[in-house]
Amino acid sequence: MALKIYNTLTRKKEDFKPLHEGHVGMYVCGPTVYGHSHIGHGKSYVSFDVIVRYLRYSKYTVEYVQNITDVGHLLGDTNEGEDRLLKQSRLEHKHPMEIAEFYTRSYFEDMDALGVVRPDISPRATGHIIEQIEIIKHLMEKGFAYEVNGSVYFDVSKDKEYGKLSGRSTEDAEAGTRVGVKTEKRHPNDFALWKFAEPEHIMRWPSPWGVGFPGWHIECSAMSMKYLGETFDIHGGGMDNQFPHHECEIAQSECATGKPFVRHWIHNNLVTVNGQKMSKSLGNFTLLKDLFKKHDPLVVRFFILQSHYHSTLDFTDEALEGASKGYEKLFNTVRNVRAELKRRNDEELPAGGMTIDIAGFKSQFLEAMNDDFNTPQAMAILFEVAREVNSELAEARLLPNQMKEIDEFFMELGGTILGIFPTQTDVRFGDDGSLEPGLVELIIDLRNEIRKQKLWTLSDQIRDGLQKLGIVLEDKKDTTTWKRA
């Protein structure tokens, strides 16, 4: 079954066909680094991470580029706006580059925790000023841009296709423009490619039009095309960037090269908090670092993937609690299979007798993923398998080779593709190479001797004591398992 992806450009689910067979060039708009990442970043980059992981699983070679915006762009295309990075640097009394560096590290820290695989290239906007100027020069030469007082603007009226992504005409946009705003632009929809720098503007570069800094949209065109070519396969980003950002990217890129810019546009939907829009201007955003204090980052990842990337996701305590319990249940199964496998690894038993159709479930899972990355559907499959496995496990009916097959199923689909299970040596598996597992197992053995003698008070005392240390014991039919709380 072929992979289908919803394409914002055509508003249809399409068969995915890369430009060059077996290879995918993918660009996703990265963060502007002037603050810690919030749950919106989490949803966005986890969603695209699964897309990259799945493409790679599907045997594509993926070149994944995600920019770091370290130029603080103006709030709007007029001169009265304020540079966000500069504002933050003033607040923190640090050089803008130090601000950018600090929050870039913070960003990667949070993404690492969420299990997001790092992009192949994380280009910085400030490192590609020359490339940006080159595109602007082309646009000037071709008559798509004009200069006013040291700033350069894209002339929207010259681009007949402007509006094809967002589906809005320039007339529509004009009707919604506030009146009374003074501008040096010829048309309200024209956007800045290069801005003249006032003396107090710290981040500044020389250009053919004087000292200034690049406009907001041009960096993505410059960096994506530099690393992926003038036409590439997938461009992703948040729905809020569909207009004007991506519309402008298309305009300036296609007018500069005369070639189609992007084949598939993928937009992930936004996050709400308790039913309300989360935005910087409303100031109600939840930082990932704060959320991680209450929930395991992998639970957050699980929660995100439990809804489709194209749907809005409402962060409420109740929903997150539910996700946490669900994750615990699923992961318990994975952990128990692993533990049981380890315990009985040496047994030589005849194969066969497997009543769980692992191959069938696997193809159902892949079918869900092929249908525009339907992760909620895919995760439902994992739960169905877990239920059957738990059943068999409780009756001790599984043989080591069968458990191995189940373990591989979970690690491949839940681990490699969805990234919701940690790697095998993770502390969550109680197997991180420390002394602890051996000690706990020794205590369990001793306690089971005590239980044979029916010394319940003492055995409960041991269990409670371990509980306080964060070790949870579970007495099963003929064995006792443990996990970290």
Place this chain on the structure above:
RNA sequence: GGCGCCGUACCCAAGUGGUAAGGGAGAGGUCUGCAAAACCUUUAUGCGGCGGUUCGAAUCCGUCCGGCGCCUCCA
């Protein structure tokens, strides 16, 4: 005003023409020294309301109601 999205059980959430996945919570049961975990049963004759197309619609069309997003920085 323009463009667009959504409305599925107490909560979260799949399902785009064939008779309602999955998770959480609740109820009952099994197992168990207890606890925990797990398993089984159960919880929407109905998918915002009303019309229409169809043998058949949560799914398509119309309309109304309700919620939201973009049009200004944001993933």
